[in-house]
Amino acid sequence: MDVAGFEFNGYSRGGPVFNHSDGVKGNLALGGELQKYRLGNEGDNGIELNFARTFEAGGVKWKVNYMPAKWGSGDITTEQAYVEMSGLSFAPEAKFWAGQRRLRIQDVHIVDNFLLNYGDNQGAGVTDIPLGGAKLGLGIFSGDKFDGSLPNGVKANRLNADFSEINTNPGGQLRVLLTSVSGSGQVNGGSGSGISLLHNQKDFLLPGMSNALYLQTSRGHARIDGEFESIDGTSAGKRVNRIADSIGWQFGPLGGQALIGYQTNKADLTGVETKDFSLGGRGSYAFTKNFKGLAELSTTTRKGAGPDQRLSKVTLAAALALSEDFWSRPELRLYVTKANWNQAAAVANAATFGANGKTSRTLVGVQYEVWW
Numbered sequence: 001m002d003v004a005g006f007e008f009n010g011y012s013r014g015g016p017v018f019n020h021s022d023g024v025k026g027n028l029a030l031g032g033e034l035q036k037y038r039l040g041n042e043g044d045n046g047i048e049l050n051f052a053r054t055f056e057a058g059g060v061k062w063k064v065n066y067m068p069a070k071w072g073s074g075d076i077t078t079e080q081a082y083v084e085m086s087g088l089s090f091a092p093e094a095k096f097w098a099g100q101r102r103l104r105i106q107d108v109h110i111v112d113n114f115l116l117n118y119g120d121n122q123g124a125g126v127t128d129i130p131l132g133g134a135k136l137g138l139g140i141f142s143g144d145k146f147d148g149s150l151p152n153g154v155k156a157n158r159l160n161a162d163f164s165e166i167n168t169n170p171g172g173q174l175r176v177l178l179t180s181v182s183g184s185g186q187v188n189g190g191s192g193s194g195i196s197l198l199h200n201q202k203d204f205l206l207p208g209m210s211n212a213l214y215l216q217t218s219r220g221h222a223r224i225d226g227e228f229e230s231i232d233g234t235s236a237g238k239r240v241n242r243i244a245d246s247i248g249w250q251f252g253p254l255g256g257q258a259l260i261g262y263q264t265n266k267a268d269l270t271g272v273e274t275k276d277f278s279l280g281g282r283g284s285y286a287f288t289k290n291f292k293g294l295a296e297l298s299t300t301t302r303k304g305a306g307p308d309q310r311l312s313k314v315t316l317a318a319a320l321a322l323s324e325d326f327w328s329r330p331e332l333r334l335y336v337t338k339a340n341w342n343q344a345a346a347v348a349n350a351a352t353f354g355a356n357g358k359t360s361r362t363l364v365g366v367q368y369e370v371w372w
Contacts, residue, residue: 007052014045015367028339030302032276034261037298040315040337046071061087078146098124100146110282118160118226137162154233156183171202181222187236192220214244236268255326256283274304286324307344330370337363
């Protein structure tokens with residue numbers, strides 16, 4: 001909603017799980033960043049509200065933005081609090097900002113993960129600098145957040161460069177995100193670096209189908225998505241490599257998204273390496289304008305120091321929505337989730353869904369999801 005320079009938008013999800021007996025209402029995943037297939041498996045309730053006011057003074061456009069959030073039983077937190085200005089005579093297209101700002105570039109919705117994301121800390125920067133047909137964004141960040149600071153004697157700084165809208169082929173664009181981290185008081189040094197390549201393709205194979213290919217690597221205290229990694233002064237960094245591909249489609253009443261991904265994580269101090277594989281997808285079919293059937297299937301594995309872990313999940317749901325489109329929200333769902341995992345996964349997750357050696361679980365619930 002945008003009325004006379006005032007913007008109000010947000011996101012929320014929630015709803016009851018009816019058949020849990022031990023407090024486990026979701027979050028059935030092996031721990032990998034691309035392994036929590038979320039339909040009928042969220043395991044949380046929450047809301048984020050975003051308030052913004054734009055105005056013009058002296059020919060310069062200003063924006064003040066504030067976003068509080070509340071998830072589960074936790075406190076209300078500040079997700080965003082920043083000021084932006086644009087329309088400056090020497091750089092009319094560029095947008096300068098300072099504060100705490102989300103710079104989430106692109107997510108894979110079915111696993112609720114932004115694979116490129118360089119915001120969420122106190123910082124300052126500029127976006128939308130014209131660069132020969134492409135655009136450049138720059139950001140410099142401290143390790144502090146609006147709601148808290150790093151411990152005394154611990155420092156972290158991060159520089160990101162975001163090159164976007166690089167045309168590569170008809171319907172195709174490349175995006176490159178660079179990360180450099182420095183600091184002091186960190187375990188095993190305070191440095192880190194990372195690079196992410198993202199290629200988006202419209203009308204991939206068929207009209208109505210899109211494809212996103214991710215190639216990413218990071219080391220030390222730079223996280224694979226472009227943020228900080230383990231900068232609390234008590235944890236070491238790690239070396240991470242990831243390749244992932246996500247497709248989306250909408251063919252009349254049939255829509256969906258699918259993902260295949262492989263990621264390795266190697267701890268700096270111990271040298272222990274985990275290898276995570278993820279394959280899954282969610283499809284929707286609109287029987288009428290406001291009624292859809294949903295199905296999500298996934299299989300994931302984690303290999304590391306112990307026995308190989310495996311978890312598979314299937315969810316079926318009936319949904320009320322505003323339109324036939326896969327992305328139509330609000331959406332109100334009645335779902336049934338069935339998940340199975342092996343004994344190694346049960347042992348590794350004995351404190352949660354694998355308690356008492358359990359190797360399967362069924363969840364039944366109602367969930368809403370809305371963004372506006």
